[in-house]
Amino acid sequence: MFSALRTALVNERSLSSIQSNILAGLTVGVIALPLSMALAIASGVPPQHGLYTAIVAGIVIALTGGSKVNISGPTAAFVVVLLPIVQQYGIGGLLVSGFLAGIILVLLGLARLGRLIEIVPYPVTVGFTAGIGVVIATFQIKDFLGLNIQSLDGHYIDKLWLILQSVPSINWQETMIGSLSLGVLILWPRLQSRIPGHLVALLIGSVAAWLISQITSDFSVATIGSRFHYELNGITGSGIPPFLPGFEWPWNLPDAEGNSIGFSFSLLNTLLASAITIAILGSLESLLCAVVADGMSGKKHNPNDELIGQGIGNMVASLFGGIPATAAIARTAANVRAGGTSPLASVVHGLFILVAILSLSPVLAYIPMASMAALLLMVAWNMSEAKHFIRTLKIAPRDDILTLVTCFLLTVLFDMTIAVGVGMGLAAMLFIHRSIRLTENTKVESGRMNELELPSQISIYDINGPLFFGSAQKALKNITAITPEVRVIVLDMTEVTMVDMSAIVAMESIVANLAAKNVGLVISNLQPRIILKLRRAGVRTRPGRIRFARTMDEAIEKAKRMT
Incomplete structure (x- = not known):
């Protein structure tokens, strides 16, 4: 734990480094503020x-994790x-799921599975x-067009059909504001300005909404202030509450019906799959982000410490109203480009958002929901990686295309719980299938050798x-099918890198089969650790029937003496 912080305290103590990280943190804070809300x-x-998530998780994960720039x-x-x-x-069920996920992430890190997840x-x-x-x-179309939809419930097809049915209720004011914001998001990067484009888009969208309200009396644009409300000490407010997040056990928060969700093992069992x-x-997201950040910054992260930090951050965040968090590639890349080199940048980014809550809450309430939808449409486009998706369909092997399409359709049509389970299963099957192809059994023709x-x-x-x-039966199945004149089998296992229990059982079967036919066996060039495994399983040297040899020359000489 704390590997990134320990390294930074040793190597990043100069005044210039501190200044650089403070500026990088402020830059990322400006970017993260609207994104976190959206x-x-x-x-x-x-x-x-x-x-709250950006504040608590952003600070805690940076201090306890294994990447200095995530x-x-x-x-x-x-x-x-x-x-x-x-x-x-x-919200109660969501925060309980985030807390459970944090525990699982810590266990993954303690089990040192950080490298395994990268494959x-x-x-x-x-x-x-x-x-x-x-x-x-798809879900942003409602706010982008200002459609008259109370709630989007059901499966994806049901939601899509509801959106299509509601198209006649389109609100021209919200559509114009959303289109204006989306246009700024698309065109702004061409100016190569250091000011974040989404900040400009939200500002222009908010100004456009204010101008429309001044021009027409028929003003009906949803904003953060009109959509969301809060209650503090019996006083109701609009938009974002201007106070610090408070500590609260997640199971004391309301469920979907407004009642306290309560703590029970049945609840934990119900939410475990989601967690x-x-x-x-x-x-996956945090370690992928760390790998990308390493390539940009030239630094190295500790994957196991990063998982532990992500777990601790999610556990703590859920106690302060924060939803599940992970490392964000776009914000991390902005941090590196802005000069961030230590966890200080992430801490400053969290503190900036904290100050913004306390001082800018009344202003943030005027942001139109259509502008937030435009921002999320841009996020969705960047995340979809359409070019990579199409390129994979064009050039990838058939197995990879099947895996890609399956994961895509399950994610869209069902839910991520099913998609992740099936996707990881397909990944394992694909790995096993290709590993089996690499294992071969070749008979060496009689004649001269060595x-x-x-x-x-x-x-x-x-x-x-x-x-x-997966491969043991394939590699060893033909060995016992021998002609009557054969008295000794020699196995050249120079390139055998590992043997599992299934292979050991297959080897025991071969030994018994050959012994019944009074045929000897010589195993050559097998690594000492694998020989030890076989001997523990009972595949031992027996007088006249089984031998181990260190080289093929030695194996052939022993085989000749056994004929």
């Missing part, structure tokens, strides 16, 4: 919960997972992200690749 709204909760907070990857939880279990195949990742992008974009999905997505005469009573088989439950 992602919270997309997840089905009031915008302040996204800000910026953590709410991300678009979680939207598809969190929205169904909120709709079914309310998820590219088609699985692209399928997830493209599917999430499509779902997020596992959040933990898997969070680990300058030694090879009599017909000796058969040599060259085994290549790992022997595990």
Whole structure:
């Protein structure tokens, strides 16, 4: 734990480094402020919960994690997972799921599985992200066009059909504001300005909404202030509450019906699947972000410490009203480009958002929901990686295309819990299938080998690749099918890198089969640790029947003496 902080305290103590990280933190804070609100709204909760996440999780994860430059907070990857939880279990169920996910992330880090998570195949990742992008974009059409829809419930097809049916209720004012904001988001990067484009888009959208309200009396544009309300000491306010997040056990918060969700093992059992999905997505997103950040900054992260930090951050954030968080690639990249080199930048980013809550809440209430929808449409487009999705469809092998399309469709049509489970299963099956192809069993023709005469009573088989439950039977199945004149089998296992229990059982079967035929066996060039495994399993040297050899020359000589 704390590896990034320890390294930074040793190497990043100069005044120039501190100044650089403070400026980077302020830059990222400006970017994260509207994004955190927008992602919270997309997840089905009031915008302040996204800000609480950026503050608490952003600071805690930076101080306890394994990456010096990662910026953590709410991300678009979680939207598809969190929205169904909120709709079914309310904010209380969401925060309990985040707390459980934090525990799982800590356990993954303690089990040192950080490197293992990095091997998820590219088609699985692209399928997830493209599917999430499509779902997020679809859900923003309602606010972007100002459609008269009370709530979007049901499965994706049901929601899409409801949106299509509601198109006649389009609000021209909100559509104009959303289109203006989206146009700024698309065109602003061409100016190569250091001012974040989404900040300009929201400002222009807010000004446009104010101008429309001055021009026409028929003003009906939804804003953060008109959509969300809060209550403090019996006083009701609009928009974002201008006070610090308070400590509250997640199970004391309301469920979807407004009642306290309560603490019970049945609740934990119900939310466990969602928590596992959040933990898997969070680990993938954070470690992928750390790898990208390493390439940009030239630094190295500790993946296991990063998982532990992500877990602690999610646990603590859920106690202060924060939704699940992970490292955000866009914000991390902005941090690196702005000169961030230590966790100080993320701490400053969190403190900036905290100050913004206390001082800018009345101003933030005027942001139009159509502008927030435009921002999320841009986030969805960037996340979908359409170019990579199409390129994979064009050039990838058939197995990869099947995996990509399956993960994409499951994410869009069902939910991320199912998509993650099936996607990880497909990844494992794809890995096993391709590993099996690498393991081969080749019979060496009789004649001369290593300058030694090879009599017909000796058969040599060259085994290549790992022997595990998927490949052992394939590699060893032909060895016992021998002609009557063969008296000794030699197995050249120079390129066998591992042997699991299935392979050991297969080897025991071969030994017993050959012994019944009075045929000897010589195992050559097997690594000492694997020989030890076989001997522990009972595959031991027996007089006249089984031998181990360190080289092929030695193996052939022993085989000749056994004929």
